[in-house]
Amino acid sequence: xxxxxKLPSWSLVSKTQIHYVVAGFLYALVGLSEAVAPxxxxxxxVPAKQSARAQKALMSGISANGKxxxxxxxxxxxxxxxxxxxTWTQASVPVSSDLATVxxxxxxxxxxxxxxxxxxxxDDAGEHWNKVLDGRSVAxxxxxxxxxxxxxxxLEAGRIQKDVEDAVLQSATPGVLSYPFLDIRINEKGEGFxxxxxxLLLRTIxxxxxxxxxxxxxxxxRRMHLYALEQVENGSLYLAGEQGLIRxxxxxxxxxVVVEVPYNGTFFGLRAIGxxxxxxxxxxxxxxxxxxxxxxxxxxxxxTANIVATLQHAxxxxxxxxxxxxxxxxxxxxxxxxxxxxxxxxxILGAELLGSDQLALARVNGAHLLRFTSP
Numbered sequence: 414x415x416x417x418x419k420l421p422s423w424s425l426v427s428k429t430q431i432h433y434v435v436a437g438f439l440y441a442l443v444g445l446s447e448a449v450a451p452x453x454x455x456x457x458x459v460p461a462k463q464s465a466r467a468q469k470a471l472m473s474g475i476s477a478n479g480k481x482x483x484x485x486x487x488x489x490x491x492x493x494x495x496x497x498x499x500t501w502t503q504a505s506v507p508v509s510s511d512l513a514t515v516x517x518x519x520x521x522x523x524x525x526x527x528x529x530x531x532x533x534x535x536d537d538a539g540e541h542w543n544k545v546l547d548g549r550s551v552a553x554x555x556x557x558x559x560x561x562x563x564x565x566x567x568l569e570a571g572r573i574q575k576d577v578e579d580a581v582l583q584s585a586t587p588g589v590l591s592y593p594f595l596d597i598r599i600n601e602k603g604e605g606f607x608x609x610x611x612x613l614l615l616r617t618i619x620x621x622x623x624x625x626x627x628x629x630x631x632x633x634x635r636r637m638h639l640y641a642l643e644q645v646e647n648g649s650l651y652l653a654g655e656q657g658l659i660r661x662x663x664x665x666x667x668x669x670v671v672v673e674v675p676y677n678g679t680f681f682g683l684r685a686i687g688x689x690x691x692x693x694x695x696x697x698x699x700x701x702x703x704x705x706x707x708x709x710x711x712x713x714x715x716x717t718a719n720i721v722a723t724l725q726h727a728x729x730x731x732x733x734x735x736x737x738x739x740x741x742x743x744x745x746x747x748x749x750x751x752x753x754x755x756x757x758x759x760x761i762l763g764a765e766l767l768g769s770d771q772l773a774l775a776r777v778n779g780a781h782l783l784r785f786t787s788p
Contacts, residue, residue: 454509455586457529457547461489461506468492468501472775474514476523477765482773483539484763484780485512485525493539498773498782506533507544511593514763515539518599524621526594529586532607534621545621546607548589552581554615555590558626569629576636580611598642598650605642606662608652612636630668632660643683645690649705653680653692661706672706684723686731689746693720699733701747712747722764724772726787734764734772742787753785 464470472486482494484501489509492501512527517538525533525542532546546554555577562570577590584591592610599605603620606627607613614631615624631639637655644650650662652669657677660669674692681694690706693699699712699720714720718735726732726742733741733750738757741750763775772783 456489456510457508457531457544457549457586457589459509461491461509463503464490467503469779471762471777472780473527473762474512474525475763475765475773475775475780476515476517477767477773478517478520478538480767481517481520481538482765482767482780483515483517483523483525483535484773484775485515485527486775487511491515491525491539491542492780494773494780495538497767498771498780501780502540504535504540504542506542508533508547510547513593514596516597516599518605518620519601524597524599526597526607526609528591528593530590530592530594530609530613532594532597532621546624548584548586548591551613551615552577552588552590554624555626555628556581573628595638595640596642598644600644606650606652608639608642608654610638612639614639614652627668632669632671633658638679640679640681640694641683643685643690645685645705646688647705651683651690651706653683653694655679659683659692659706674700674709675711676700676709681719681721682723684725686723686725691723691731691747693723693733695719697735699723699747703746710747712743714741714747714750716741721761724764724766726766726769730787732766732772734761734774736760736762740772740783740785751788753787755783755785758783 467490470486470490472484475484480497482498484492489506491504491506494501510529510531512525515525517523521538523535530548530551533542534545535542559570559574594609597607604618607615612633614627616627617624637658639654641653652660657674659672659674661672663670679695680692684691690702697714697716700709702709718737721736722734724732731743740753740755743750759776759778761774765773767773774781
């Protein structure tokens with residue numbers, strides 16, 4: 414079993430970067446922030462620096478709701494737009510830890526997550542942010558929760574408790590669990606999950622006011638990185654991660670259960686389009702299910718770049734956004750695709766639709782708006 418304590422600490426800001434380091438691939442991005450070394454400033458206590466260069470910072474995640482958009486990235490930088498991505502403004506952020514992902518849960522409420530187990534909340538669509546969790550509070554939460562279970566005789570809880578303690582001891586910042594959260598989903602009832610590296614998984618039933626550790630309920634004994642959460646039209650909630658990991662939440666059993674997939678590579682994302690569920694990730698691999706994950710069919714993209722986003726363009730159209738800048742359109746559920754031949758810029762780490770024919774992009778050189786023409 415891969416334990417938290419046996420894996421290295423780093424300051425990575427995107428899902429693809431985390432995979433590459435773990436897999437042993439060489440992958441470096443200009444401007445990638447360095448891990449906090451002992452004796453240096455605590456990123457959890459220092460607000461993100463306001464900078465005229467913020468709009469060119471490395472952005473690793475992006476989310477949109479109507480004309481509003483938010484991008485997050487290196488050293489706590491958050492940009493927000495109120496005009497469909499035409500202009501971007503730097504937000505006030507209470508931490509300077511690298512951020513990985515941002516999600517809207519309604520028109521005004523947004524969540525940003527990332528390195529040092531940071532969870533931030535905004536109630537004004539991204540302009541101002543408050544810290545909900547960080548690596549200190551998460552470490553205390555995990556240690557307390559699993560100590561109680563271990564004292565009650567649960568062996569797995571004892572192992573998790575020890576792993577967390579060791580990971581905190583090895584952290585560059587004293588008392589901090591440094592591993593990143595990578596995705597969050599909270600539904601209209603206030604129920605949701607927060608997933609991250611090394612199997613981190615927390616659950617809320619009160620819209621993020623309180624969180625309960627669920628590491629042992631993920632069906633993930635090897636502590637694979639958990640990259641994505643998604644809910645489909647019928648209410649089923651899915652979790653995806655390394656080595657072909659897909660799990661479905663079983664509310665009756667009170668845990669996630671294994672979903673069989675004909676692939677053992679990494680899934681970076683999940684996208685629900687109506688009753689369809691698309692799992693996508695490394696080297697152009699994607700699979701689609703139309704029967705609540707009972708069966709899967711490979712999507713034919715014909716490329717080897719990593720997929721960073723799958724989006725619904727029209728009722729019967731999907732967009733596949735690649736890390737290398739390609740944007741592919743499918744009108745037949747992924748059986749064939751057309752390259753839209755959009756202008757290439759910096760590498761893409763996240764994408765969302767803003768309107769019918771434009772994409773908001775999180776790139777290594779900032780947040781950008783990309784207009785495209787579909788055939």
